[in-house]
Amino acid sequence: SxxxxxxxxxxxxxxxxxxxxxxxxxxxxxxxxxxxxxxxxxxxxxxxxxxxxxxxxxxxxALWTQSPTKISKEEYKEFYNSSFGAFDDPFITIHNKSEGTVEFTNLLFVPTNAPFDLHEPERKSKINLYINRVFITNDLQEIVPSWLRFLKGILDTSSLDLNVSREMVQSSPILKKISKSLTKRVLSELKKKQKKDPDAYDAFWSQFGKVIKEGLYEDFENRDKIAEIIRVYSNKDEKLISLQDYIDNFADGQNQIFYFTGDTLAQAKSSPHLEGFKAKGIDVLLMVDPIDAFWISQMNIFQEKSFVSISRDKYDIDTVGTSKTKRKKSKPKNSDVCIALIKDCLEDKVENAIASTTLIDSPVRLVAGEGGLDFNLERILKAQNPEFETSKKVLEVNVGHDLIQKLPELSLDLQKALCRVLFEQARIQDGEMPSSTQQFSQDIIQLGLEL
Known part of the structure; x- marks a missing residue:
């Protein structure tokens, strides 16, 4: 009608x-x-x-529904700033559309500056989930793994139903497939950026590196890919490099990745553990973030090259590198006598005392005993649990050092005092406090007065 x-x-x-x-x-x-x-x-x-x-x-x-070729850098930045309350520029913008069994569009931003709460356990990524352009939630934990919690962006899919609960969405196998795809895309873009602009990537790494390295410990599936984008400090080059850079610049005869963990970069660079490697031109990676001691205990190999802790693992560098220091091939005099004296004086403070093959300038260093943990890992575990018992160490002795050669000439009291000071000095160089500050002070005074 x-x-x-x-x-x-x-x-x-x-x-x-x-x-x-x-x-x-x-x-x-x-x-x-x-x-x-x-x-x-x-x-x-x-x-x-x-x-x-x-x-x-x-x-x-919706900006994300447009073709990336039609969107300017300024439009992306404006959307990033207005949608997520950000004041920096996006470090990387990742805009893709996937079609097939699972259809979705993602517009992800990797920030330039880290948020103040980045290291808080409850911190989550700010990724808004849309289904056919209808906003669903920004509180899904499963969209990306926790080590990518700095990501911001949009995920829009037509492969999920609008009428399902948030709990069902979170446990959806479709969302898990999307999550895997997004993680791979982010890793791929970060790898490209690392290669294309190393300086900018190093600045980014200073902001987000500690969080990304959590993935090496937690994310077994993506561990190898994450290892390709991490930056580590080269003692030889005195700058951040990739693990691949380290392998590409192996010394002659080298087939292992040597590393040392410490509390600070300054402490690590001055460690006696490095002396033998410096003398032979062998690079050592210095790792000073607390997470380093954890992830490297889980990841033993990269590109078929094993990680070797220079303070814990057994290794032989006699045939590696080129020696820059002439070392005495003959055994120093009184070597066995000096080692025996040190064992007697220190008693149960150490698991053993042995002659060192790597020390150049320092008289002693401490290395892990049989089955011992990484030094930094032990300190962290001890800080978390005061009842945690640290393992006894092995004292490596530079038997050709002048102080060690003086041992047999001293009185018994001075021998004990010198051995205790050497032991405590090795602890201090590894970032520990003296076992007894009072005894340490007394020994220093006694040696100063009588030597």
Missing amino acids: QSDMNQPVGTCVKLFLKKDAKEYCEGSRIRNLVKKYSDHIQIPIKISEKEGEVEQVNSAQ
């Missing part, structure tokens, strides 16, 4: 609100809800508060 033809096309939905829901009649409340949940749907949403006045309250467009 003619009257039916004059009716507007569509569906009229009337909502009847309870008395305690009057706030939903307020224009500002409606605008905020539309902006949050339906700002990007294609259909315009309009509100009329006064007779004859109609206002569209949603943008009715």
Whole structure:
């Protein structure tokens, strides 16, 4: 009929609100809800508060649905800043559309600056999940792994149903597939950036490196790929390098990755553990973040090259590198006597005392005993649990050192005092406190007065 033809096309939905829901009649409340949940749907949403006045309250467009070739760098930045309250520029923008059994579009941003709460356990990534442009949640833990919690962005998919609960979405196998895909894309883009602009990547690494290295410990599936993008400090080059850079610059005869963990870079660089390696031109990676002691205990190999701790593992560098220091091939005099004296003086303070093959300038160093843990890992575990018992160490002795050669000439009291000081000195150089500060002070004074 003619009257039916004059009716507007569509569906009229009337909502009847309870008395305690009057706030939903307020224009500002409606605008905020539309902006949050339906700002990007294609259909315009309009509100009329006064007779004859109609206002569209949603943008009715979604940047991520456009082709990346048609979006400028400035438009990406504006969207990043406005959508996520960010004040920096995106370090990397990742905009892709995937089609197939699982369809989704992602617009992800890797920030330039780290948020203040990056290292808080409850920190989550700020990735907004949309289903067909309708906002669902920004509180899903499974979109990306926790070591990528600095990511911000949009995930829009048509492969999930709108009418399912958030709990069902979180446990969805579809979301798990999407998560794997996103993680691989981020790793790929970070690897490209590392190769293309190492200086910019080093600046990024200073902000986010500690968090990314959590993935080496937690994420077994992606561990090898994560290892390709980490930066480590080269003692030889005195700068950050990649693990691949280290392997590419192996010394002659080298087939292992040598590393040393310490509390600080300054402490690690001055460690006696490095002396033999410096003398032969062999690079050692210095690792001073607490997470390093954990991930490297889980990841024993990279590119078929094993990691070797120079303070814990057994190794032989006689045939590696080129010696820059002439070492005496003959056995120093009184070597066996000196070792025996040190064992007797230190008694049960050490597991054993042996002659060193790597020390050049320092008289002694401590290395892990049989089955011992990494020194830094022991300190961290001890700090977390005061009842944790650290293992006894082996004292390596530079038997050709002048102090060691003096031992047999001293009185028994001075022998004991010198051995205790040498032992405590080795502890201090490894970042430990003396076993007994009082005894250490007394021994220093006694040696100063009588030697």
